[in-house]
Amino acid sequence: MTETGLGNVNEPILQISDLSFAYGDRQVLADIALSLDSGQCLALVGPSGCGKSTLLKLLAGLLPLQSGRVSWDGKSDSAHAITAQVGALMPQSDALYPWLRVLDNVALGARLAGASKRDARAKALELLTQVGLADFTQAWPGELSGGMRSRVSFVRTLSSGRPLWLLDEPFGALDALTREEVQDWLLQQRQQHGATMVIVTHDVAEAVLLGDRIAVLPKEPGALVAELEVPQLTRADADFVTWCEQVRALLKA
Numbered sequence: 001m002t003e004t005g006l007g008n009v010n011e012p013i014l015q016i017s018d019l020s021f022a023y024g025d026r027q028v029l030a031d032i033a034l035s036l037d038s039g040q041c042l043a044l045v046g047p048s049g050c051g052k053s054t055l056l057k058l059l060a061g062l063l064p065l066q067s068g069r070v071s072w073d074g075k076s077d078s079a080h081a082i083t084a085q086v087g088a089l090m091p092q093s094d095a096l097y098p099w100l101r102v103l104d105n106v107a108l109g110a111r112l113a114g115a116s117k118r119d120a121r122a123k124a125l126e127l128l129t130q131v132g133l134a135d136f137t138q139a140w141p142g143e144l145s146g147g148m149r150s151r152v153s154f155v156r157t158l159s160s161g162r163p164l165w166l167l168d169e170p171f172g173a174l175d176a177l178t179r180e181e182v183q184d185w186l187l188q189q190r191q192q193h194g195a196t197m198v199i200v201t202h203d204v205a206e207a208v209l210l211g212d213r214i215a216v217l218p219k220e221p222g223a224l225v226a227e228l229e230v231p232q233l234t235r236a237d238a239d240f241v242t243w244c245e246q247v248r249a250l251l252k253a
């Protein structure tokens with residue numbers, strides 16, 4: 001990685017080429033090619049079961065690369081060391097441990113990344129304060145609202161310190177209103193951190209709102225159906241609905 005962590009000028013920070021993956025005999029991904037600039041958000045959409053979560057797990061280093069290449073900031077490693085270092089995965093459900101208080105749930109992210117207990121807790125407190133949850137450090141997850149749980153889970157993902165945020169249907173369990181609030185909150189977080197992010201979602205509006213690019217995965221393993229560059233839009237923009245319709249049409253194609 002470069003000193004600044006911002007990657008080489010004009011080169012995508014994340015490059016995926018010829019990526020294929022099978023669970024045993026079941027081919028799930030084939031010939032996937034994608035790239036992403038530093039600070040961009042890529043939204044992955046596609047039919048249920050097309051391999052979106054699998055792709056995120058490969059980027060997080062949770063599954064071994066079988067074929068193809070993934071490079072981060074110009075470095076690639078067939079032994080998979082790169083993705084294991086860069087990708088921080090926020091899973092589908094918020095997956096907070098009910099027997100750990102909020103502070104310790106968040107500290108776990110840094111602990112797993114190798115920090116001491118003391119440093120991990122200090123980091124967790126700093127992050128929770130930054131996102132307005134300082135008053136809830138001693139709460140149990142069961143005492144939080146759904147939106148707060150999502151934020152805690154997100155902060156835990158951040159606390160690993162890895163530069164690529166991988167979010168798998170992060171807000172799927174939230175009601176529509178809370179979901180919009182948390183989406184807006186996530187947009188702010190991204191701007192503040194300048195983070196590079198890949199998000200899997202079934203919600204086309206979420207993809208259009210958060211994504212600088214949208215990749216539409218095919219139903220059967222193969223090359224992408226489409227890869228779109230999306231302008232920054234708010235829900236109130238006249239173009240917002242048009243973009244959503246365009247993505248929906250591609251999903252049906």
Ligand SMILES: Nc1ncnc2c1ncn2[C@@H]1O[C@H](COP(=O)(O)OP(=O)(O)OP(=O)(O)O)[C@@H](O)[C@H]1O
Pocket residue numbers: 023026028046047048049050051052053054055
């Ligand atoms: N550990 C596993 N072993 C075998 N098959 C698996 C495993 N995990 C996922 N699969 C299969 O691989 C395919 C892709 O799964 P994946 O979860 O990546 O899809 P997805 O696009 O994220 O689905 P969804 O949108 O429903 O969450 C599915 O058919 C799934 O049943």
